[in-house]
Amino acid sequence: MGNEGERDSAGVQSVDRALSVLKLLARHGELGVSEIAAELGVHRSTAFRLVATLENHDLVHQNDERGRYRLGIGVVRLAGATTARLDVVREGRPVGARLAAEVGETVNIAILDRDEALYLDQMAGTSALQAHNWTGRRIALHATSNGKVLLAYAPTGRFEEVTAGRLTRFTERTVTDAARLREELDAVLDRGYATAVDELEVGLTAVAAPVFGADGTVVASLSASGPTFRLTAERLSAVAAQVVAAAAEVSSRLGWYGRARFGQ
Known part of the structure; x- marks a missing residue:
């Protein structure tokens, strides 16, 4: 137990030092290993291991000519991912709130996070009493309308990764067969929206549409969900049209000027 605690403590110390290196480079621009070691108060070999990791x-990134280190492109990627999420929420919230008021149901914004849908924001409609709070939750892609949209437009190979293992069955309506799921995703691409009726929970129906970024890639999905007894088959088509229109508006706010597809 003592050795395990010592290892944990050493691991935390290494993380703390690595973060300190990033902060030093952000403040100074470029530093050599000896300078980093001096700033941290550690041996030069320790500083070298930190920057190597x-x-x-x-x-x-190491400047080959001078042997000094500066922040690398990985930091930019992380910052860009955070900025993109903030942009989606900022631009999507007013549109989602209006959609929630129009349809009277819960509206959610989700993004693809590895092999799950990560729910970023939620707006409750007038009829959505005691609605689930999905914000911050990660949900399986194959069992939700948001997940199906994100998986349908995901990078090549993601479908194979998601379906490589056994798909969890949440209800009797959950699609767990990879071939059938592929057919549903092809239909999503064709008509521009996805539905999930009693697939994650019995009595819960949802419809979602893609949100495009300025470069034309899908950066999020926007959904409306509610009790199946309210979102009947007859009503679902009309709500789908409203969701597609709302998602297209968010897309335009993000700089995408393509045409939303509905019923094609």
Whole structure:
């Protein structure tokens, strides 16, 4: 137990030092290993191991000519991912709030996070009493309308990764067969929206549409969900049209000027 605690403590100390290296480079621009060691109060070999690990993750980059280190492209990627999420929430919230008021149901914004849908924001409609709070939750891609949209537009190979293992069955309506799921995703691409009826929870129906970024890639999905007894098959088509229109508006706010597809 003592050795395990010592290892944990050493690991935390290494993380703390690595973060300190990033802060030093952000403040000074470029530093050599000896300078980093002096700033941290550690041996030069320790500083070298820290920057080598950070370099392996593209978080720092060594200037070949001078042998000094600066922040790497990995930091930019992390910052860009955070900025993109903030942009989606900022631009999507007013549109989602209006959609929630129009349809009277819960509206959610989700993004693809590895093999799950990460729910970033939620707006409750007038009829959505005691609605689930999905914000911050990660949900399986194959069992939700948001997940199906994100998986349908995901990079090549993601579908195979997601379906390589056994797909969890949440209800009797959950699609767990990879071939059938592929057919549903092809239909999503064709008509521009996805539905999930009693697939994550019995009595819960949802419809989602893609949100495009300025470069034309799907950066999020926007959904409306509510009780199946309210979102009937007859009503779902009309709500789908409203969701597609709302998602297109968010897309335009993010700089995408393509045409939303509905019923094609």
